[in-house]
Amino acid sequence: xxxxxxxxxxxxxxxxxxxxxxxxxxxxxxxxxxxxxxxxxxxxxxxxxxxxxxxxxxxxxxxxxxxxxxxxxxxxxxxxxxxxxxxxxxxxxxxxxxxxxxxxxxxxxxxxxxxxxxxxxxxxxxxxxxxxxxxxxxxxxxxxxxxxxxxxxxxxxxxxxxxxxxxxxxxxxxxxxxxxxxxxxxxxxxxxxxxxxxxxxxxxxxxxxxxxxxxxxxxxxxxxxxxxxxxxxxxxxxxxxxxxxxxxxxxxxxxxxxxxxxxxxxxxxxxxxxxxxxxxxxxxxxxxxxxxxxxxxxxxxxxxxxxxxxxxxxxxxxxxxxxxxxxxxxxxxxxxxxxxxxxxxxxxxx
Ligand code: MRU
Numbered sequence: 053x054x055x056x057x058x059x060x061x062x063x064x065x066x067x068x069x070x071x072x073x074x075x076x077x078x079x080x081x082x083x084x085x086x087x088x089x090x091x092x093x094x095x096x097x098x099x100x101x102x103x104x105x106x107x108x109x110x111x112x113x114x115x116x117x118x119x120x121x122x123x124x125x126x127x128x129x130x131x132x133x134x135x136x137x138x139x140x141x142x143x144x145x146x147x148x149x150x151x152x153x154x155x156x157x158x159x160x161x162x163x164x165x166x167x168x169x170x171x172x173x174x175x176x177x178x179x180x181x182x183x184x185x186x187x188x189x190x191x192x193x194x195x196x197x198x199x200x201x202x203x204x205x206x207x208x209x210x211x212x213x214x215x216x217x218x219x220x221x222x223x224x225x226x227x228x229x230x231x232x233x234x235x236x237x238x239x240x241x242x243x244x245x246x247x248x249x250x251x252x253x254x255x256x257x258x259x260x261x262x263x264x265x266x267x268x269x270x271x272x273x274x275x276x277x278x279x280x281x282x283x284x285x286x287x288x289x290x291x292x293x294x295x296x297x298x299x300x301x302x303x304x305x306x307x308x309x310x311x312x313x314x315x316x317x318x319x320x321x322x323x324x325x326x327x328x329x330x331x332x333x334x335x336x337x338x339x340x341x342x343x344x345x346x347x348x349x350x351x352x353x354x355x356x357x358x359x360x361x362x363x364x365x366x367x368x369x370x371x372x373x374x375x376x377x378x379x380x381x382x383x384x385x386x387x388x389x390x391x392x393x394x395x396x397x398x399x400x401x402x
Pocket of ligand 1: 105106107108153212213214215216219220224225226252290291292293303304305369
């Protein structure tokens with residue numbers, strides 16, 4: 053399979069009656085099941101329970117969720133002003149699902165712009181959602197080309213979490229350069245961090261790589277440093293959930309450990325992210341809200357408890373990597389290197 057064919061988000065049918073289809077990422081890789089969302093509440097649930105996850109993907113999904121609210125308001129023959137209010141209310145509901153990835157709020161702001169302008173047709177909101185979706189894919193292909201230039205035949209590359217097609221509109225950010233390098237015939241040794249506690253690496257990145265035929269080796273998160281010490285890793289590649297104006301990067305919990313270990317061993321860490329991942333309103337990473345997740349993700353393995361009853365748990369979903377540990381940020385607008393406040397302003401704006 054070509055990486056361009058991997059998809060996890062699809063709109064089906066006309067704007068007035070269609071629905072959103074999501075590849076259920078909770079049950080991958082063992083089951084490939086699509087979930088249909090016909091209401092905004094169903095879309096909000098799908099983001100909250102991680103049927104769909106990954107920063108750009110939840111932004112795109114939320115935009116479709118607003119289109120579904122407008123579809124329902126049109127079906128109820130509401131006047132235009134009420135339709136726009138329903139779109140605003142849907143955006144508020146969707147914004148309350150997950151706190152860290154800024155792409156969610158960025159995409160919802162694009163939908164609110166329409167509502168503020170008085171747009172009241174499902175077609176207008178669906179067109180907006182599709183534009184956000186298509187732009188994301190186009191940006192990812194550019195990021196892939198840019199990143200692949202850093203990957204040479206024979207290199208060892210470490211990934212963390214899943215920043216591939218499943219986490220985006222398609223193709224991926226962190227995985228994009230690996231897909232492009234593979235298409236260019238470069239033979240990479242890709243090491244996939246399993247990414248405790250939800251195993252997005254083991255379940256989703258490994259799934260994508262095997263679908264596309266990119267050879268990989270799965271490791272537990274605590275094995276990466278020893279591979280770096282043995283000289284087996286020449287580059288680390290991750291995505292991001294929110295990047296502050298100074299270049300600090302919030303990404304899946306464990307990314308900071310990867311960054312510290314990579315820095316110690318002189319291995320470059322490349323972060324791949326589109327414009328929609330930058331939050332220029334916050335000056336540095338200390339202002340990023342980090343999602344705290346259920347203790348059950350840590351205390352249970354499927355149906356099995358793995359620790360004594362009453363164990364206290366700390367389970368943040370994300371951590372912040374300081375800009376100085378990032379070699380460069382790959383964006384669809386170009387590369388930010390060195391990663392500084394000025395660098396971000398030059399490529400992304402202020
Ligand atoms: O909790 P998740 O699975 O939504 O976290 C996803 C990540 O941390 C990804 O690395 C990030 O969103 C970048 S996806 C292109």
